[in-house]
Each structure stands twice: as C-alpha cells, then as structure tokens.
Amino acid sequence: VSRSPFGGLNYTICDHDGKFLKHGRIAEQAAPNQILYSLCNRIVKTAWENRSQVILEANGGKNDRMPLRDDRCLSNGQYAALAGILKYKLPEKRLPPPVEVSANGLFFTCPRCSNRTFRNRISSELFACIECGYASEAEWIGSENLAGRLIKYQRDKVPLTVTKQKDSLLFYNRTLGFECTLPQNVTDYQPMYDELSRYLRDLGGAFQNDPKKYAVWKKLCRSPDLRAAVRLILK
Ligand SMILES: [Zn+2]
Structure with missing residues (x-):
C-alpha cells in the first residue's frame, strides 16, 4: 500500500x-x-x-x-x-x-x-x-x-557477517541479535550453524512487534537447510 x-x-x-x-x-x-x-x-x-x-x-x-x-x-x-x-x-x-x-x-x-x-x-x-x-x-x-x-x-539469503578477531572468527547478524565465535583455524563452520539453530529455537518468535527481526527469524526457521539460507559476508 x-x-x-x-x-x-x-x-x-x-x-x-x-x-x-x-x-x-x-x-x-x-x-x-x-x-x-x-x-x-x-x-x-x-x-x-x-x-x-x-x-x-x-x-x-x-x-x-x-x-x-x-x-x-x-x-x-x-x-x-x-x-x-x-x-x-x-x-x-x-x-x-x-x-x-x-x-x-x-x-x-x-x-x-x-x-x-x-x-x-x-x-x-x-x-x-x-x-x-x-x-x-x-x-x-x-x-x-x-x-x-x-x-x-x-x-534473498540472510547475510551473516564474518570478521577476524585476534585468534578467532566472529559471526554475527545485527537484525537477529545473533553472535557466535569460532577458533580462527576452524575448517568446518558446522558448530556455528548448530549455535544459530539453537539460538533460533530459543528466540521462539515472541517478538511480533519487531517485524524485521521476525521476518528474518521466520525465513531461517522455515528453511530446511540453514546453510543454504545464509550468505556469509567476509569483512
Ligand atoms: Zn526494469
């Protein structure tokens, strides 16, 4: 409208x-x-x-x-x-x-x-x-x-920013309020996806007054494969 x-x-x-x-x-x-x-x-x-x-x-x-x-x-x-x-x-x-x-x-x-x-x-x-x-x-x-x-x-996929810290990698999405750190030498990001999956489940969608956050949350929750729904942005 x-x-x-x-x-x-x-x-x-x-x-x-x-x-x-x-x-x-x-x-x-x-x-x-x-x-x-x-x-x-x-x-x-x-x-x-x-x-x-x-x-x-x-x-x-x-x-x-x-x-x-x-x-x-x-x-x-x-x-x-x-x-x-x-x-x-x-x-x-x-x-x-x-x-x-x-x-x-x-x-x-x-x-x-x-x-x-x-x-x-x-x-x-x-x-x-x-x-x-x-x-x-x-x-x-x-x-x-x-x-x-x-x-x-x-x-569109949900962007997840990745930045190099001292000896770790920081993954975050500000809209969602999600943050996760992995050791810098890690070759498989699966622990981060596991953490994201837990985070989404704990959020539970009880924030309908925040439509942007809700839309991102819903998109990820509905996706059968988190990896396919996320786009990593290296900074
Ligand atoms: Zn055109």
Whole structure:
C-alpha cells in the first residue's frame, strides 16, 4: 500500500510467487480528523478479504519520489500515522502487523528488474524501464514495488557477517541479535550453524512487534537447510 499521487492510497496485490493479482485506489471523503481511520478500515478490509500481508513505505514514504503530487496527497506525517494505526488494527483482525520497507526512489524503481533511475520516468504519468522495458502507469509503480519487495527479500539469503578477531572468527547478524565465535583455524563452520539453530529455537518468535527481526527469524526457521539460507559476508 503506497501513497497515491491522486490522494489517498494505491494498493497492489500479488500472490506468493510475486504474480500480479489486482490493484486499486483507496480514497475517502471524510473529515480531516477521521480520514486516516477510514483509510485504515478500508486497508484492513482489503487485506482481510485477500488474506494479505500489508507492506508499507517506511518513514512515512519520505523520498519515495511520487509523481504528480498535489495538495490532496497524504503527507509523510499522515502516512506515518496511518502505519501506526495499522500496527494494532491489523492484529485485531488476526492479520500480521504491516511490514515497512525503504521508500527511497520507490516511484522510479523498476518493479521487474529493480533498476532505479529517474530516467525510468518518461512523463509524470508514464513509467518505462530503460533497462528491461517494463512499462506501466506511474501511479502504480510504488505499490507494485512494495508488493514484490518482500518476496524478493524472502528469496534473498540472510547475510551473516564474518570478521577476524585476534585468534578467532566472529559471526554475527545485527537484525537477529545473533553472535557466535569460532577458533580462527576452524575448517568446518558446522558448530556455528548448530549455535544459530539453537539460538533460533530459543528466540521462539515472541517478538511480533519487531517485524524485521521476525521476518528474518521466520525465513531461517522455515528453511530446511540453514546453510543454504545464509550468505556469509567476509569483512
Ligand atoms: Zn526494469
């Protein structure tokens, strides 16, 4: 669910493989003090009907480079407030809380190949990727990117940084809060994977209010093979 250049919100729904299902606009005529609540109700209803995970722009959509903005558009402050309301409105309906992803250049990033350049915007109405040729009306680019972002992210491996200490190797992932040390001359990292596996089990997933941590935890827990789900970054 992104901000809409025409006021209110635009949403895109895709399936678990990232295949486009439908999109729509959510706009409400309501008193200024009611507008956010009525928009939220519409989002919750749509998410409920489609059994969806709601994905929002982080930081109120700051730097999303939305085209055609005018005074009907939701401000960054209003969009951030909307995210705040959804954090408890969605769980009330037994839906997961919204996930917020970076909004930087959201409206001129290609939803198909992720190429991000202002030259992708042919006009204020039309988007066409200079890399892969993907074309769409500019207003849908934001929500299309959001809808696909989590799937792209889930396909990506979880980074685990490895640094050399004095006579040991330190493995860590800050989002997860995981740290493990092995002797530097070790040839098999299996003890680290065992430690990670224990760590994930002990965490138990009781931190739904931290969506980033929860997403990483869930991704690793669901993976049949930890080694295949992790990408080691040597520093
Ligand atoms: Zn492209």
